[in-house]
Amino acid sequence: MSVSSERPVAPDLSVRRPAPRAVRDYSVLAKIVRESGLLRRRxxxxxxxxxxxxxxxxxxxxxxxxxxxxxxxxxxxxxxxxxxxxxxxxxxxxxxxxxxxxxxxxxxxxxxxxxxxxxxxxxxxxxxxxxxxxxxxxxxxxxxxxxxxxxxxxxxxxxxxxxxxxxxxxxxxxxxxxxxxxxxxxxxxxxxxxxxxxxxxxxxxxxxxxxxxxxxxxxxxxxxxxxxxxxxxxxxxxxxxxxxxxxxxxPNHKGMPIVPADGEVDFLRRQVLMSRNIRGNVVVDFVMGGLNRQVEHHLFPSMPRPNLRRVQPLVREYCAQLDVTYTEVGFFTSYRIVVGYLNDVEHRARDPFGCPLAAQLGR
Structure with missing residues (x-):
């Protein structure tokens, strides 16, 4: 797994039916997070x-x-x-x-x-x-x-x-x-x-x-x-x-991979590969309302906002084990990516990507 700091590595979304192993990947992570207590109310x-x-x-x-x-x-x-x-x-x-x-x-x-x-x-x-x-x-x-x-x-x-x-x-x-x-x-x-x-x-x-x-x-x-x-x-x-x-x-999704209307991707990869985190500090957290940790929010939408920061290292490490690209960029870089994508949608959304999701789902 690589932590992307620039353009996202998009999946091969031609896969139509996720393999059982891939479907179970989220269940394993969810169990770890439940046992960590990070889903408790704040x-x-x-x-x-x-x-x-x-x-x-x-x-x-x-x-x-x-x-x-x-x-x-x-x-x-x-x-x-x-x-x-x-x-x-x-x-x-x-x-x-x-x-x-x-x-x-x-x-x-x-x-x-x-x-x-x-x-x-x-x-x-x-x-x-x-x-x-x-x-x-x-x-x-x-x-x-x-x-x-x-x-x-x-x-x-x-x-x-x-x-x-x-x-x-x-x-x-x-x-x-x-x-x-x-x-x-x-x-x-x-x-x-x-x-x-x-x-x-x-x-x-x-x-x-x-x-x-x-x-x-x-x-x-x-x-x-x-x-x-x-x-x-x-x-x-x-x-x-x-x-x-x-x-x-x-900045959380614009410029990330577009999934075809008939594409099927397992839940974990759907949420991680299509989302982008924004690095920052307490000011960025305040301005973005905690949505700068979009990967974690999409994986666990009911998790209290302050716990997203605490679960982030766990999610990043788990993605590394699965070799699933986890994208995180700086605050200003995220907007540069969005503007660049919107100015060249025709090519940016059709670029060849290197993430072998088909192989991952087939394991």
Whole structure:
């Protein structure tokens, strides 16, 4: 096994049916991790962060009222974006059952944080994110690489003609500017899902709470601030929120191998080979909400966030024993890889790779 620090070594995904030995590989690792105690809840950690985040949310809005008509409000808008991102990360952890033993406690915590504080549909986010975890980077199954403004696969790129084709072949350079619109996009998608015809768990709670949160956010600003200042506040808050949230999720899989729609890979290799870890420190952990340890998170999605750091050496060593490539790069390198991939999807997603997964699965 090699720990990749640059471009990922992708598998031969022509294998259609994983061998029993490969399927058992994850079971062995899971047993080791269960016995290590790293799946136990971390209540002190999460209660501290939940209380701190909610207090910070209240303090920022108290500051908005006290500061009044001043362009210092833009600093508060930036602070609010940071707080909302942290609340979103906590909602993400709750949705994965990382916080409490009780499923109901996790679900309602995630629902309150998402709809009431962040302004995102918990039902929409959970369905979308669960589909991603089930099949990361798999065409037609992972919603995070489905056709949209960005073309993530050669097939989608080939369908873009005219100005859309021109944009798609240079989309990497627009990656960060587009992230400033991600916050608005998340709110719009949430409202569409909540008001749509599809199934929504606890729709009677989600719709009024979500709409009240979004409407009150605008109404309070319009009442307290002049129109131009209120608009600037919203622009800064939404723009930075989009950068923080989108920037935390994008480096974890973009530029990693794409799995064909009919490809079958065993669970351990599916999660490890399609994910990328980001090296860093406490600042990176904070900014990325713990998602910088994406390999471990995908292998054990219900593991409390602070335990991901502790299980990382164990996972790395186990991958070495199986000769499964474990990818980890620096913070800035990860974005360089993402931008480079997006600018050359046609070739980057079709490069010949050297990981003999077929041979591994056949052992």
């Amino acid at each position: 209540y002190a950690y999460y209660w501290t962060r939940l209380v701190a985040a909610v207090l910070a949310f209240g303090l920022v809005w108290a500051g908005v009222v006290l500061v009044g008509e001043s362009w210092w409000q833009l600093a508060l808008a930036a602070a609010l974006a940071v707080v909302l991102a942290q609340l979103a990360f906590l909602g993400h952890d709750s949705s994965h059952r990382q916080v409490f033993r009780s499923r109901a406690w996790n679900d309602w915590t995630g629902r309150v944080l998402a709809n009431g504080f962040v302004g995102l549909s918990h039902a929409w986010w959970t369905a979308k994110h669960d589909a991603h975890h089930a099949a990361p980077n798999q065409e037609s199954r992972d919603p995070d690489i489905s056709p949209g403004v960005i073309a993530f696969t050669p097939a989608v790129l080939a369908s873009r003609q005219g100005w859309r084709g021109w944009f798609a072949r240079r989309q990497g350079w627009f990656f960060f500017p587009l992230l400033t619109l991600e916050g608005l996009n998340l709110h719009v998608a949430s409202v569409r899902r909540a008001l749509g015809r599809g199934p929504v768990v606890h729709r009677g709670v989600e719709i009024p709470v979500l709409l009240c949160r979004l409407v009150l956010n605008v109404v309070v600003l319009v009442v307290l601030l002049p129109p131009a200042m209120a608009g600037a506040f919203l622009a800064v808050q939404l723009g930075l929120f989009g950068i923080l949230l989108g920037g935390a999720f994008a």
